[in-house]
Amino acid sequence: MTRTTDRSHHVIAASELQPGQRVLTEIRGREVGVFNVDGQYYAIGNYCPHMGGPCAEGLVTGMFDADDRGDVSFTRDGEILCCPWHGWQFDLKTGDHLGHSKLRVLTYDVFEEDGELYVRM
Numbered sequence: 001m002t003r004t005t006d007r008s009h010h011v012i013a014a015s016e017l018q019p020g021q022r023v024l025t026e027i028r029g030r031e032v033g034v035f036n037v038d039g040q041y042y043a044i045g046n047y048c049p050h051m052g053g054p055c056a057e058g059l060v061t062g063m064f065d066a067d068d069r070g071d072v073s074f075t076r077d078g079e080i081l082c083c084p085w086h087g088w089q090f091d092l093k094t095g096d097h098l099g100h101s102k103l104r105v106l107t108y109d110v111f112e113e114d115g116e117l118y119v120r121m
């Protein structure tokens with residue numbers, strides 16, 4: 001069954017986007033970053049809700065977390081996106097801001113069909 005529709009936009013061959021990589025593209029006049037996070041694909045608008053910075057071009061990292069005893073560990077490596085302008089951090093999988101539950105970047109559905117990646121917009 002084909003999943004492509006007139007709202008599907010070809011991005012790149014899946015083989016060209018390896019885990020840890022991203023590609024920037026433009027769809028309907030909007031810049032979008034498409035990321036491969038451990039074999040799963042995510043698409044985020046390249047427009048930060050803070051001051052419009054190019055957040056999809058920022059550092060991809062993880063986060064430090066502490067347990068009840070205060071032991072700190074580095075977690076979620078490759079899942080956190082930092083806007084390059086002022087460092088706001090977003091969950092690549094959901095677009096949610098890490099510190100403010102009401103802030104988020106736009107996200108889009110990504111799917112693979114016949115070895116090609118598409119963003120639905």
Ligand code: FES
Pocket residue numbers: 048049050051052053054055083084085086087088
């Ligand atoms: S514009 Fe993204 S953190 Fe300020």
